[in-house]
Amino acid sequence: MTELAIETSGLVKIFGKTRAVDGVDLAVPAGSVYGVLGPNGAGKTTAVKMLATLLRPDGGQATVFGHDVVREADTVRSLVSLTGQYASVDEDLSGTENLVLIARLLGHRKPAARDRSAALLEAFGLTDAADRQVKNYSGGMRRRIDIAASILRTPELLFLDEPTTGLDPRSRNQVWDIVRIIVAQGTTVMLTTQYLDEADHLASRIAVIDHGRVIAEGTPGELKASVGAGSIQVRLRDAAQREEALRVLSSVLGEAVRPEADPVALTAQLSGEDSDREAAEQASRALAALAAAGVVVDNFALGQPTLDEVFLALTDHPATEEAAA
Template sequence: MAEHAIVTEGLRKRYRDTYALDGVDLAVRTGTVHGLLGPNGAGKTTAVRALATLLRYDAGRAEIRGFDVARQPEEVRERIGLTGQYAAVDEQLSGRQNLVMFGRLHKLGRAAAKRRADELLERFRLTEAAGKNAGAYSGGMRRRLDLAASLVRSPEVLFLDEPTTGLDPRSRNDVWDTIRSLVKGGTTVLLTTQYLEEADQLADRISVIDAGRVVAEGTADELKATIGADRVEVVVRDAADLFGVAALISRVCGVEPETDQDTRRVSALVADRVTALTEVVRALHAAGVVVEDIGTRRPTLDEAFLRLTGRRTAEKSVSATGVAR
């Protein structure tokens, strides 16, 4: 089995005066989840469409399982599945009818299509709702049905373009479990997402893409490390103690801390978080300062994302789980 299931070199796609893809290089290891993380308009969906043979790229090279995407599109299509941002199922048909239809479109015989539909309904816990119209499904059920449809042919490579957009946390977790089980079965997944937590939870490696270019790549921990060291954080009870605590932390940790008057928080980067936390607690106790909270935290993928994608993205609103649309 080849080491990489997806390889691109210098992939470019231009729309008038704008490059949606401006020299994208990717190498996705077989049997892993590779995340494409980036803000709106970064080029994530364009990259997926180009790799899935739905869009002609202007320059560069792309291979799926060793087959050239531009020159061997039929061979590529035999080996891939795609779930887009919006469910592609027919809401007037039942769950089972949808899957049988997709099976027939993939040239399975009638009996084989029915068998495959039943297998997928059981796998995605949709058996009880198999006879109901898909339009009556919840968002999470509809998304699972859409994923099942993309697996009718058991693809070697699966493209998931923002698969949990609009789902509640419980439904999102269901989709995450499904993705993990697919990878355990040997499927390679290229996942685009704006949810930073999603990339952190699922991706073995992440490529951060912005303005049509890959600006960073690595594991989630490697990307977080671009921010720097761990932090010690103290929240004081009395705002009047804020600057005194900042001076204390500066003396103990040997670095200039950051202060936030609105949250009454003082934080500082430290090399050894356990030692720093112990020394700060002792110093605060000796000084008689009352605090509401104290602890350490490591850099987040949110912070790494904002650092890597620059000022344009930092001006956007960022929630606890992802970048606002």
């Protein structure tokens, strides 16, 4: 049986009249990246704070590696580390000074603290900036120093709460590489994010949370399959043939076909009842019918649903929509 890093049952947190977390059940396998996906205000950060013992649950139960987060809070704290949405290091100190300070607070002797700090600065590509004040770091560098501080003492479980918010694509990819390295070394990571591509790239399983509740859970592939086989995308040689292509595809597929902004592009969304095999067969029939009608196709693709489409199908709103706090 797979060891669970986190297990919750009916977890609840209430602020005034708002049930920020409303009966969340989770089972997070050890040694993996587990994604918690949802818009701002969905309850992701509140759930993480309860699991990290920073907030006391108002209902339900939660354990971290078998230890209750309320009754055994000290033990849980010894096993976990948390990197929040905002940098927790001192901006007036240099990268080295921050890491050495935290390492000393964690109990390392001074030589060991300096050695560990230097090793992490090198691993995270920050050696050249080690002696600069953190307030002069870029956004991506700040996130890297923040994560480095979180693993000065290697945790069994690392909470990463929206670690790439506001970062440029290059910095996001650097953080993703760091996450993969951390997991390869044996640490379990719970990643909260509102970026669907981030969850898709990193997480082996994903819980989709909206309004404080888990509305879906599974691997990225399972979640995508839950909303159908995807879509058929067509690019034509001649824009003048689009009306004919639209008629042919609608007739063969029996599905809604929409013209795209590109005058030579069409997309047909397949229904939720279509399996991957059925979708491939439909695509073959559609391509043959277009050829028989004399419609010249430059590009034809069968696309899997995206996590954006999954979230929209589950919630009727995009994952990036702002929700109430």
